[in-house]
Amino acid sequence: MRSRATLITQETYALLRDLIVSNRLRAGQKLVDRELAEELGVSRTPIREALGRLAMTGLIEQRARRGYYVCHFTVDQVIDLYEFRKMLETHSIALAARNAKPTHLREFEAILSEFKLLTGDPKDHARAAKLDVDIHRLIALAGANKSLQMAMENVLDKLMCFVSIEIDDRNALKVAYDEHEQLYEYVKNKDEAGASALMLKHIDNAERTLVQAFEARNALQRSILGSKQKRVAWQDK
Missing domain, CATH: 1.10.10.10 (Winged helix-like DNA-binding domain superfamily/Winged helix DNA-binding domain)
Structure with a gap:
């Protein structure tokens, strides 16, 4: 104890x-x-x-x-993390398709049911991010590989900083739900190749959204810094 x-x-x-x-x-x-x-x-x-x-x-x-x-993550760090995520999760979901038990499938269904009720309203944002990560944590658990599950836990802790950016509007939320529902179908039907291919696509989409968001943030920060430097230079004249 x-x-x-x-x-x-x-x-x-x-x-x-x-x-x-x-x-x-x-x-x-x-x-x-x-x-x-x-x-x-x-x-x-x-x-x-x-x-x-x-x-x-x-x-x-x-x-x-x-x-x-x-930590303050850079675009390069995000890309590195998502490349590592692809390596882990494409194999993790293939194992889930092979090893998932009825209890895992029922839990997957329960999370999807709750996910489907979310509207994209900002107040749902934190809940949506948690449900998203819960699905990926469940996939790692269903794979029945302890070492892989531990590696995924570390990655998922970091991913929680970014998931809310991936699903920051109603359309992105619907896309995330649809992809997770398809992942569930592949796992239920024990289609390892299909599950792995869709997971790769899912992570690619998430990475693209994140990189665009980070690049937009960096552009805004450069613009603000440039404006401040111009004001200081003007005041020094």
Whole structure:
């Protein structure tokens, strides 16, 4: 049986992870253990242990003599992550098509049923992102390969930062639902090749959307920085 201290650390880790992936703790933000402990109502010990775990997932980084900061992902890092995701998930879903049990299929159906009810309203955004990741976590579980499942858990923690961008409007939400429903059909029918091919397409679509969003963000930041530099130069004249 797990000790109370272990449970508190795991709960603290999950809470901090959710604060990061929901952007309530923003990219580049410094994470101060004392402040986080006060906010979450725990001691600093589980905060420090949770921060160490989060640093291992790549969601935060530890800077020498400066503490922990929420990671700021670049376009190149997103591309690297999604290339790795393709390698893992195309095989993961093939294994799911081979090994999925009736209980996995029923859970897949339940998630899809809830997903279908979402309207694309901004208030549904966080729920949609969680359901999306839940489907991919279930696929890894159904594959019945512990090592692959552990690798996917690490990737999925990072992906939660991006999924809300992938499904940021009603049309994208419908496309995501349709693709997940097709993935379910392939798994149910034990079509490993079909499931793997569709997963590759699904991830390619998600990567394309993300890269476009990041490039638009970077262009806006460059424009803002350029405007500031022009104002400073004008004031110095």
